[in-house]
Amino acid sequence: xxxxxxxSSIAQPEKSTVExxxxxxxxxxxxxxxKPESYIMTAFEADIPMTFAGSLDPVCYIEIKSVGxxxxxxxxxxxxxxxxxxSEKLGVPTKRIYIEFADxxxxxxxxxxxxxx
Numbered sequence: 001x002x003x004x005x006x007x008s009s010i011a012q013p014e015k016s017t018v019e020x021x022x023x024x025x026x027x028x029x030x031x032x033x034x035k036p037e038s039y040i041m042t043a044f045e046a047d048i049p050m051t052f053a054g055s056l057d058p059v060c061y062i063e064i065k066s067v068g069x070x071x072x073x074x075x076x077x078x079x080x081x082x083x084x085x086x087s088e089k090l091g092v093p094t095k096r097i098y099i100e101f102a103d104x105x106x107x108x109x110x111x112x113x114x115x116x117x
Contacts, residue, residue: 002066005043009050058092062099
């Protein structure tokens, strides 16, 4: 059930850019957390009014959620990787990207009419 969701203040990119980004995020998240890509969900939202440090310059907020435990080595590596990837693909400086990592308990995440716990 891993999820990576990107929200940004940037204007909506071309559809092909978004699709490429989502596919890349999916494959990369599966690799980073060692789970099958068949369970990975990605989402992208643009044109969200946001500020960072009191500025309206481009900004991103990323959520990464997974059932299980992400350790500090994983989150550190993912922060570096995904900040760099988003910066390169969307033009948002890495210093204007926040990532929230959340471990979900299986019984708190539903799928296919059931839960993971």
